[in-house]
Amino acid sequence: MKDSYDSPDDRNLLDQTRQGVIGQPLDRPEGRLKVAGQAPYAAEYDRPDCAEGVLVGATITKGRVKAINRDAVLGMPGVLAVFSAPEMLRRAAQGGAGEAPMQDVRQVEFPLQPIALVVAETFEQATHAAKALVVEYDDQSSKAVLVPSPGRAEPAKDPTENGDLEGALKDAAHVVDVTYTTPGHASAAMEPHAAIAEWDGDSLTLHGSLQMVKYNVDELADSVGIPSDRVRIVSAYVGGGFGSKLGISHEAVAATIASRQLGRPVRVVMTRQQVFQAVMRRSETVQRIRLGADSDGRLTALGHEAFVSNLPEESFSEPVLQATQFLYGGENRRLTLNISRINRLTAGSVRAPGEAVGMPALESAMDELAVALHLDPVELRKRNVPDQVPGEGTPYSSRKLVEALDAGARAFGWDRRRPLPCQQREGEWWIGMGMASAARVNILAKAEARVTLRGDGTVLVETDQTDIGTGSYAILGQIAAEMLGQPIERTSVHLGDSLFPQGAGSGGSWAASSTGSAVFRACEAIRAELARGLNCAPDDLQLRDGMAWVEGTEPRPVTDLMDGDIARIGRIEPGELMEKVKQATYGAFFCEVAVNAFTGETRVRRMTGAFGFGRVLNAKTARSQCLGGMVWGIGMALTEELQFDHRDGHLTNHDLAEYHVPVHRDIPEMEVLLIEERDAAASPLQAKGVGELGICGAAGAVANAIYNACGVRLRDFPMTPDKLLADLPDPFAGPT
Amino acid sequence: MKAFDYARATDLSDAIGASGCLIAGGTNLLDLMKLEVETPSALVDITRIGLNEIVPEGDGLRIGALVTNAACAADPAVRRGWPLLSRAILAGASPQLRNKATTAGNLCQRTRCSYFMDNRSACNKRQPGSGCAAIGGINRNHAILGTSDACIATYPGDMAVALAALGAQVEIEGPGGTRHIPVADFHRLPGEDPSRDNVLEVGEVITAVLLPAPVEARQIYRKVRDRASYAFALVSVAAVLRMQDGAIAQAKLAFGGVAHKPWIDPRVDSLLVGETPSKALFDKAADLLLEGAEGQGGNDFKIPLARRTLAAVLAEATAE
Ligand SMILES: Cc1cc2nc3c(=O)[nH]c(=O)nc-3n(C[C@H](O)[C@H](O)[C@H](O)COP(=O)(O)OP(=O)(O)OC[C@H]3O[C@@H](n4cnc5c(N)ncnc54)[C@H](O)[C@@H]3O)c2cc1C
Numbered sequence A: 001m002k003d004s005y006d007s008p009d010d011r012n013l014l015d016q017t018r019q020g021v022i023g024q025p026l027d028r029p030e031g032r033l034k035v036a037g038q039a040p041y042a043a044e045y046d047r048p049d050c051a052e053g054v055l056v057g058a059t060i061t062k063g064r065v066k067a068i069n070r071d072a073v074l075g076m077p078g079v080l081a082v083f084s085a086p087e088m089l090r091r092a093a094q095g096g097a098g099e100a101p102m103q104d105v106r107q108v109e110f111p112l113q114p115i116a117l118v119v120a121e122t123f124e125q126a127t128h129a130a131k132a133l134v135v136e137y138d139d140q141s142s143k144a145v146l147v148p149s150p151g152r153a154e155p156a157k158d159p160t161e162n163g164d165l166e167g168a169l170k171d172a173a174h175v176v177d178v179t180y181t182t183p184g185h186a187s188a189a190m191e192p193h194a195a196i197a198e199w200d201g202d203s204l205t206l207h208g209s210l211q212m213v214k215y216n217v218d219e220l221a222d223s224v225g226i227p228s229d230r231v232r233i234v235s236a237y238v239g240g241g242f243g244s245k246l247g248i249s250h251e252a253v254a255a256t257i258a259s260r261q262l263g264r265p266v267r268v269v270m271t272r273q274q275v276f277q278a279v280m281r282r283s284e285t286v287q288r289i290r291l292g293a294d295s296d297g298r299l300t301a302l303g304h305e306a307f308v309s310n311l312p313e314e315s316f317s318e319p320v321l322q323a324t325q326f327l328y329g330g331e332n333r334r335l336t337l338n339i340s341r342i343n344r345l346t347a348g349s350v351r352a353p354g355e356a357v358g359m360p361a362l363e364s365a366m367d368e369l370a371v372a373l374h375l376d377p378v379e380l381r382k383r384n385v386p387d388q389v390p391g392e393g394t395p396y397s398s399r400k401l402v403e404a405l406d407a408g409a410r411a412f413g414w415d416r417r418r419p420l421p422c423q424q425r426e427g428e429w430w431i432g433m434g435m436a437s438a439a440r441v442n443i444l445a446k447a448e449a450r451v452t453l454r455g456d457g458t459v460l461v462e463t464d465q466t467d468i469g470t471g472s473y474a475i476l477g478q479i480a481a482e483m484l485g486q487p488i489e490r491t492s493v494h495l496g497d498s499l500f501p502q503g504a505g506s507g508g509s510w511a512a513s514s515t516g517s518a519v520f521r522a523c524e525a526i527r528a529e530l531a532r533g534l535n536c537a538p539d540d541l542q543l544r545d546g547m548a549w550v551e552g553t554e555p556r557p558v559t560d561l562m563d564g565d566i567a568r569i570g571r572i573e574p575g576e577l578m579e580k581v582k583q584a585t586y587g588a589f590f591c592e593v594a595v596n597a598f599t600g601e602t603r604v605r606r607m608t609g610a611f612g613f614g615r616v617l618n619a620k621t622a623r624s625q626c627l628g629g630m631v632w633g634i635g636m637a638l639t640e641e642l643q644f645d646h647r648d649g650h651l652t653n654h655d656l657a658e659y660h661v662p663v664h665r666d667i668p669e670m671e672v673l674l675i676e677e678r679d680a681a682a683s684p685l686q687a688k689g690v691g692e693l694g695i696c697g698a699a700g701a702v703a704n705a706i707y708n709a710c711g712v713r714l715r716d717f718p719m720t721p722d723k724l725l726a727d728l729p730d731p732f733a734g735p736t
Numbered sequence B: 001m002k003a004f005d006y007a008r009a010t011d012l013s014d015a016i017g018a019s020g021c022l023i024a025g026g027t028n029l030l031d032l033m034k035l036e037v038e039t040p041s042a043l044v045d046i047t048r049i050g051l052n053e054i055v056p057e058g059d060g061l062r063i064g065a066l067v068t069n070a071a072c073a074a075d076p077a078v079r080r081g082w083p084l085l086s087r088a089i090l091a092g093a094s095p096q097l098r099n100k101a102t103t104a105g106n107l108c109q110r111t112r113c114s115y116f117m118d119n120r121s122a123c124n125k126r127q128p129g130s131g132c133a134a135i136g137g138i139n140r141n142h143a144i145l146g147t148s149d150a151c152i153a154t155y156p157g158d159m160a161v162a163l164a165a166l167g168a169q170v171e172i173e174g175p176g177g178t179r180h181i182p183v184a185d186f187h188r189l190p191g192e193d194p195s196r197d198n199v200l201e202v203g204e205v206i207t208a209v210l211l212p213a214p215v216e217a218r219q220i221y222r223k224v225r226d227r228a229s230y231a232f233a234l235v236s237v238a239a240v241l242r243m244q245d246g247a248i249a250q251a252k253l254a255f256g257g258v259a260h261k262p263w264i265d266p267r268v269d270s271l272l273v274g275e276t277p278s279k280a281l282f283d284k285a286a287d288l289l290l291e292g293a294e295g296q297g298g299n300d301f302k303i304p305l306a307r308r309t310l311a312a313v314l315a316e317a318t319a320e
């Protein structure tokens, strides 16, 4: 079988297998270990003689470290060494880099950029010494660019130009021309970045908190100048990453260098503040959206011009337009993405890069268009579902947008919504409803996995694929158990170790469908072997609970067909289908909010999301991903914002007390509908990704509900009380 | 964190005049020590000296300095007679924090000004004479009343705002004896010397908060915040208000999130008493309250927000 996925596998094998575990809402097998504190995270491995390293951040915004007064801190209790080696990272690697990111920590590019590592016997000693370290700079802070300015922007990618946007806008019956802004966001994963490095001769083992082990091995090896086969990374449990752990970052390389020098294990755990300040941010965006529609609400013109920022020479630019490219019609279009270079920490992938911020803006603008048209917002979307990708002519693979809109609307009770704002008041609160579509590109990534059907009938899955809290352990085990007809209890999954075959890593929602497909193919190879034993075609092989048979014959124990372990490696690579067919996941959000007529506080009262993302591999973990995404959407809509001081560029809200992610009380009744779908173009599992879809537009539904509640149209996320206040109607006046 | 000595006080006399920084729940102090914003060379742990009971005193209540926020908010007597206090405490922090946080520690909690918590920034409160980075910086959560050129920070807490409206007193023991200070006078305005948050002198220990007799009145604590829980107040209003024959018979208001202390303005209280509630009256009260209010850019919105929150609270408190 070719590794690359070039033609759709529409056998739907997982619908014919007999074990009945695929799709089941099974608990995560490692869940118990996690809640009982028995799943070790990167920093929790007990290493005798482990020294503790603490990173030091630059106190200037831009410039160069001239000298570090090591001697003063080397005399402090417990202090072992101070490192400021040229190999240490000044920026974290972008996802999939596979090579060292920007090095030489002595070159300072943004405030609190790591410039040194202090290592001591205890964490407290190292922390204190790190604070005491006196550094001399060649300070060029006055030359730093602190505020992104469209004037200085350059194109980040080739613009999409089709037809005549301006002309079409002129001729349109209805036009919306609005600019939305979104602030920077932090990943704010629960587990801070952490690493323990340990050398054995010239071989390195790193326990790290990382999302994509196979790339991370190369990045780390390249950073410290050793061959990749000398590096082992273990990342068995990861307490969230959301993009911030896609690439290797400061702590891992610093720990590695220190450990090599000191000849003992070194642990580096970043503080919450350091993670916020130094690793990765989502770029703020400015998005001008122009929509032109005919009198029926069909889009004739679509402009989406976005502006983002990053450090100089950084390849990543928040792909704001990603879903705008294919979601709706509108033959006359201009989509542009410009970037300006500023002295802020690296902008990179934060959960659902692109759609997370592009979709809320687009979906809010669509809401504005629906208002202009006096058309139901759901209906407006349905009228603009294109037959093929506008401007490209590419066909779509399976697409459940309309089904999600309908099912979501029904479940939510959308028909009870009043079309005009300020119609419903409960005490001090304006009540309103809003909706938005969800869309996210789907990606199949190269992946390998080894599956072993052991002589005793138990199943072992091994890959360096990580589980960042998403459910990889669960679904990979389910795929193998289903394919090999073994109870899930007889299946074990070992992940996150670079000694195993290379999975896809966790990013871009691709882990489940990509590494899952590798597991699937490994199982197919094993099934072929078993079929030979039964003298049947592999697809005629029936397996359940350790028994094998072909239709009409007596089941036999599978182990009778084997001569010891059968181990196979399954491989998948993206192929022609990625180009030939537009693959994406779709959905819809419906949301009810209450806006306080006096104070402008917004509270989400309930929210429904309906999503189609191909085959559901585990209904529980999939639902959890959707829920998590919607929670992120609420945070983005109402509270989350990185606040940078505009005078020296430092981040002022760098912990979870001040960077406001939603808390339990912000999250009401949430309903998730999983729409049945098989997308054979996406993967042999007919599955797509779902890790990010739940965010992609969610904040727009909240914003649109705010408008429907109180008539205030905010275009500047997050929609905090201070922004709403100015335009709120008189609180003492009732509904209009 | 800077290394420090640790001693555990066994009774109050160990704590009074102790040559170290008192630590109670540690929920504020330890955070600041980790940031090295506070660098005490010695800590005196007062969590084993008693003072952790709530007992009647006269017609009022004595709340020991080491009663946890959780215990105080849940206390049946508090909930019966002074529900405002319970509500204000529950509006703050999180259950985990309230389980550790103490009455005295809560009163003494420091500002959440981000420049205060960042040693690189100029801050007259942390380092007298260095300047105030919040002026002209990110100052969305800063004060609009009673600020000075030296400092525009707020006292961030909730509990003390309720205590100020309830007319509670702080009991303080020092080497020179006992003194009682109204909660409303316990915190200082920043003036020329923002390094001092309150009137505690070196060596003094808060031993209790004393609540006066309960009043038959509506008690409302209204906290406006960015998220539904676990966020400091943008603006808060504590109200103790009694109606009689359609007019306001008694009113005592206190405001949080607007100043370096729980803000009370007796003129506003007097203005309300004897009047029939109306939108116009609420506006007049807000005019008076906010007469000297001054925004700093990021917090300009607090002026209309305070006005509107006051109106909401008065509307609720005076509703039939
Ligand atoms: C994330 C977070 C969110 C929070 N949100 C809120 C909120 O919304 N609303 C709110 O009101 N608070 C909030 N808090 C603050 C919390 O209420 C305080 O940290 C807590 O009340 C402090 O009490 P403690 O006993 O832990 O004080 P400690 O940290 O032990 O001490 C604080 C200060 O008080 C002094 N002190 C303690 N006891 C005495 C005494 N008997 N006499 C003299 N001085 C004494 C100490 O020396 C120290 O300077 C929050 C805190 C955190 C960390």
Ligand code: SF4
Pocket (backbone or CB within 6 Å): B111, B113, B114, B115, B116, B122, B123, B124, B125, B126, B131, B132, B133, B134, B135, B150, B151, B152, B153, B194
């Ligand atoms: S407002 Fe006060 S606490 Fe904040 S920086 Fe200025 S002086 Fe310091």
